[in-house]
Amino acid sequence: MERVVLNVTRSGGKRVGYEVKYRKGMTVLDALTEVREKQDSTLGYRHSCRMGICGSCGMTINGLPRLACQTQLSSLNAEAISVEPLHNMKVVRDLVVDILPFFDLHRSVRPYLMRTDLNERDNSGREYRVLTEEVEKFLQFDYCIMCGLCYAACPTVALDPFYTGPQAIAQAYRYMADPRDEGWEKRVNLLDTSHGVWRCHAAGACSSVCPKDVDPAKAIQLARMEVLKKRILRKRAREGSKLVSPPVAGVTKEGAKPPPFDFGGAEK
Amino acid sequence: MKRDQRFKAGLISSLNPAGYSVERWSYTVHRITGVIMVGYLMAHIFETFQLGGGSTAWANTMAALHSLGPMEMVGLWIVAGSALYHGGNGIRLVLNEAFGKFMGKPILPVYPYSPTSLGRNQKVAVWSITAVVLALWVWAGLYLLAGLGVI
Numbered sequence: 252m253e254r255v256v257l258n259v260t261r262s263g264g265k266r267v268g269y270e271v272k273y274r275k276g277m278t279v280l281d282a283l284t285e286v287r288e289k290q291d292s293t294l295g296y297r298h299s300c301r302m303g304i305c306g307s308c309g310m311t312i313n314g315l316p317r318l319a320c321q322t323q324l325s326s327l328n329a330e331a332i333s334v335e336p337l338h339n340m341k342v343v344r345d346l347v348v349d350i351l352p353f354f355d356l357h358r359s360v361r362p363y364l365m366r367t368d369l370n371e372r373d374n375s376g377r378e379y380r381v382l383t384e385e386v387e388k389f390l391q392f393d394y395c396i397m398c399g400l401c402y403a404a405c406p407t408v409a410l411d412p413f414y415t416g417p418q419a420i421a422q423a424y425r426y427m428a429d430p431r432d433e434g435w436e437k438r439v440n441l442l443d444t445s446h447g448v449w450r451c452h453a454a455g456a457c458s459s460v461c462p463k464d465v466d467p468a469k470a471i472q473l474a475r476m477e478v479l480k481k482r483i484l485r486k487r488a489r490e491g492s493k494l495v496s497p498p499v500a501g502v503t504k505e506g507a508k509p510p511p512f513d514f515g516g517a518e519k
Numbered sequence: 520m521k522r523d524q525r526f527k528a529g530l531i532s533s534l535n536p537a538g539y540s541v542e543r544w545s546y547t548v549h550r551i552t553g554v555i556m557v558g559y560l561m562a563h564i565f566e567t568f569q570l571g572g573g574s575t576a577w578a579n580t581m582a583a584l585h586s587l588g589p590m591e592m593v594g595l596w597i598v599a600g601s602a603l604y605h606g607g608n609g610i611r612l613v614l615n616e617a618f619g620k621f622m623g624k625p626i627l628p629v630y631p632y633s634p635t636s637l638g639r640n641q642k643v644a645v646w647s648i649t650a651v652v653l654a655l656w657v658w659a660g661l662y663l664l665a666g667l668g669v670i
Binding site: 311313314315338387388389390391392394404406409410428451452453454455456458459460461462463464465466468469472473475476479 | 543618
């Protein structure tokens with residue numbers, strides 16, 4: 252493979268072909284950058300970190316939502332590659348989509364630790380207890396970079412624009428599974444709607460395109476089980492974990508003895 | 520988001536499972552078989568409604584159906600396949616959605632990534648259902664051919 256043709260869907264749906272000289276290790280983002288620098292400076296696309304961390308360069312490459320910076324041209328095994336904007340989102344320009352409605356859905360599930368005592372949370376100067384085995388229940392879902400690929404791949408989003416979406420439900424579950432959180436019941440009520448967890452039809456497209464293995468399909472099913480716990484088992488909101496004493500400065504230096512881990516510090 | 524703001528390509532691509540995992544194909548087949556069954560239900564209600572017109576109306580309806588010849592049996596065979604797949608896959612989905620079966624537990628992702636919800640257990644479930652449904656569908660086809668007197 253010496254040259255690659257990028258068939259880019261530009262604003263208005265017009266397809267434009269750009270020929271790029273292939274070099275080993277070249278990604279779709281590299282190819283687009285080369286096009287913009289040498290062939291067409293009007294080509295619009297979004298990117299930032301170039302290493303799969305920021306989640307900005309999501310686009311539909313050869314029919315599947317992918318991060319352009321993480322997609323090597325060699326992995327596509329084709330001399331003609333189609334590049335389109337992400338589906339299920341409004342196009343701003345060329346490959347740039349309006350991601351604000353997607354962020355609004357993320358915000359709608361309150362993706363932060365909710366506590367009843369805000370003064371304690373903000374001013375205690377201490378941390379809430381969370382054990383390693385408890386972290387393992389939600390850490391996978393914490394790796395979401397909000398790239399929107401799952402949202403673009405979801406066939407349910409395409410048919411129901413009011414659906415909460417795989418990313419937002421996964422984030423809701425991430426906080427529902429966190430023992431420090433006290434917003435379990437509020438999030439269950441947010442998800443227990445006809446446009447919430449019950450709208451998912453388990454197509455698994457979200458998990459198959461996720462670049463960080465967040466596995467939103469799994470999170471949605473786990474969130475459903477939380478909703479069922481409330482509906483069938485009449486589970487009610489739980490109390491969040493207690494405050495613990497902070498580590499003392501300097502104790503981690505070699506030779507120094509670490510202080511005992513005080514789980515009951517808050518009650519004393 | 521308003522409905523008119525939706526990107527049309529998303530609607531089109533929602534019908535196309537190419538490039539995705541077998542679960543996405545299963546979703547598409549589940550939808551198509553569901554539509555076929557709704558169509559059959561409507562036709563069946565219309566058919567039985569003719570009973571209200573008396574024995575002559577019923578005989579005329581049956582005669583109209585039989586005039587289709589082998590196409591009647593082919594139609595019934597497609598309906599049988601749809602019901603088998605929709606039912607079988609529906610059981611898998613209930614196990615998925617209500618009991619979390621075949622989904623796996625939250626893990627620490629390690630590259631190269633392989634989501635557990637689309638892992639081995641899920642694949643075994645999908646392919647097992649497909650195999651059983653295909654076997655029963657073939658049997659249903661033979662049964663219908665026997666009804667036609669072909670075998």
